[in-house]
Amino acid sequence: DGGITQSPKYLFRKEGQNVTLSCEQNLNHDAMYWYRQDPGQGLRLIYYSQIVNDFQKGDIAEGYSVSREKKESFPLTVTSAQKNPTAFYLCASRKGLAGPLDTQYFGPGTRLTVL
Amino acid sequence: AQSVTQLGSHVSVSEGALVLLRCNYSSSVPPYLFWYVQYPNQGLQLLLKYTTGATLVKGINGFEAEFKKSETSFHLTKPSAHMSDAAEYFCAVSEGLTGGGNKLTFGTGTQLKVEL
Numbered sequence: 001d002g003g004i005t006q007s008p009k010y011l012f013r014k015e016g017q018n019v020t021l022s023c024e025q026n027l028n029h030d031a032m033y034w035y036r037q038d039p040g041q042g043l044r045l046i047y048y049s050q051i052v053n054d055f056q057k058g059d060i061a062e063g064y065s066v067s068r069e070k071k072e073s074f075p076l077t078v079t080s081a082q083k084n085p086t087a088f089y090l091c092a093s094r095k096g097l098a099g100p101l102d103t104q105y106f107g108p109g110t111r112l113t114v115l
Numbered sequence: 116a117q118s119v120t121q122l123g124s125h126v127s128v129s130e131g132a133l134v135l136l137r138c139n140y141s142s143s144v145p146p147y148l149f150w151y152v153q154y155p156n157q158g159l160q161l162l163l164k165y166t167t168g169a170t171l172v173k174g175i176n177g178f179e180a181e182f183k184k185s186e187t188s189f190h191l192t193k194p195s196a197h198m199s200d201a202a203e204y205f206c207a208v209s210e211g212l213t214g215g216g217n218k219l220t221f222g223t224g225t226q227l228k229v230e231l
Binding site: 004031033035040041042043044045048058088090092094102103104105106107108109111 | 124151156157158159160161164205217218219220221222223224
């Protein structure tokens, strides 16, 4: 089955530690996105990538980093510089560069809790 | 810059009653509009989208939405609510390539509760 997988589903981190969230898609999609979801705030864009080896900051990129070495993978690292990292993180992907006619498909999410 | 306002963070309806979830947008160019649904601890699933053409858009699970440019609205409706409709609903807007990378801007969400 084609889709987007995120791992792990739940992640616990101690303050001061970096942690990497995995996002893999086998849909052959070109574009990938990372969102952060907090209660009552909707989804906010962290980073996005439209092609391999290229990515752009979203609205709340501070304290996060990404890489896009392979088309199917877009890992997100939450660094110790992120002051309030506890949230639900969602990865999404979209087929191509043809505009919003291409739907963004979402993964199941990773819930990160900082202890 | 684009933005979305969802009126009512929580909406409660009786089973069988009309569902109406409100969404107003702001966009500097003709917008593309989306409704997504999210069940607890899951990702988002697309319900429907408006890009161009017919302003009344039908989606999955009996939902539909009407794009009204004069009112800058894209309200989501369903004639008869079912218990399985209980979830959080998000409205989103995209300005396409003009906005850079076809980014979606989401509203803050509306939690729908369906009561017996």
